[in-house]
Amino acid sequence: MRTISFHTIGCRLNQSETAVIKNSFFDKGFKEVFPDKPADIAIINTCTVTARGDADTRRLISRILRTNPKTRIALIGCQAQVQRELLKELPNVHWIVGNEIKLDIVDIIKKVYRKKGPQVLVPPIKKDDFTINYSGIDKSHIRANLKIQDGCDFFCSYCEIPYARGRSRSRKFNDIMLEAARLIDAGYKEIVLTGINVGKYSCQNKHINEVVKKLIELQELKRLRISSIEPTTIDENLIHLMAKKKKLCRYLHIPLQSGSDRILKSMRRRYTSREFFQFISMAHKKVPDICIGTDVMVGFPGEREEDFQSSYNFLQQAPVSYFHVFSYSLRHKAKSRLLSNPVDQKDIIRRSKLLRELSTQKRRIYHQTLMDKTVDVLFEQKKEGVWSGLTDNYVRVYAKSRKNLANIIMPVQLKKVTDKGASGIVAR
């Protein structure tokens, strides 16, 4: 029996797809080994959203080959889709498989195991709605990802995803419901809806709100979370639903990217900073204790000091609880490669640092507002005698208990803000 290890670089959608791929290998003559163990085959689900994602592939291959220099590597997914020529040069690469057929990797490996040289299989990505044949059950995680959508039609100027993932398309509604039932049967209490642009879900006359409404009707499901969602693709009805239905997590992650309208325009984002501010203020007002997270990019070509200052002021004043800071990364197919006025690396580092500090402050302030409240925590794991889990509004909570709390939702009274989240006392 051949041994196989699975590795994921990048986003939650990649994670969910790796889970599906793992399940497709069961009963097909392969034995899964942990990622740090020697394997006959290693599958790397790649990412190309930033230069760092690209570099991670090379690093990961070196690490895998240190444990077994003979491992055959399969590079699948986004980087395989857009950088196949470059990937051919990497050591031990036997398969390069694009996004359209990466879920069929088990059949591909079985068919062409013995051929010499990398097999490059990168067909164009179809635009049709889709179904997924295998489940995304992944026993190494307490919360389940459920892919409902793929691709994007927005073509923001810095982004290569529409080329790597193709145009927006949606998973068939019935297939989503089938998968949700399978996940619930497997014992999952929280489902996270994932995709590239989930707010653009559109299939059989159903949109994101219908998907959410139908899923929260499922009795055994305790929580439904929407992962990152584009501004302009969500409406007030979804926010009303969040306010009304306990099952729908009070959580939004909406990428802002810049607080400067000049830069937003150059990025080809579809909103002004004022519109964004108004939307999240409305959500903040309507949904008590909602956690609103965002992403901000630093160093987009032409970003002047005053543009950065606009982003800083925006994030300081807006009701956001935390944000991720990314440095601009030149992508070969993205329109922004044609822009002049690159930002000095020193400025990028300084600006990023200032924003990261602000995010830490904002997260602490948000957590502070929750102290002494009793909140439901879905516990995940125990480390050094302390259990940790998440509230629906995305607070990482630490609490001691002698009981096995894995996959259990328990009320916890929050007592202290910590560097990593909040600590509290499990209610008896």
Ligand code: SF4
């Ligand atoms: S919305 Fe913009 S940033 Fe997001 S995947 Fe689509 S093109 Fe890329």
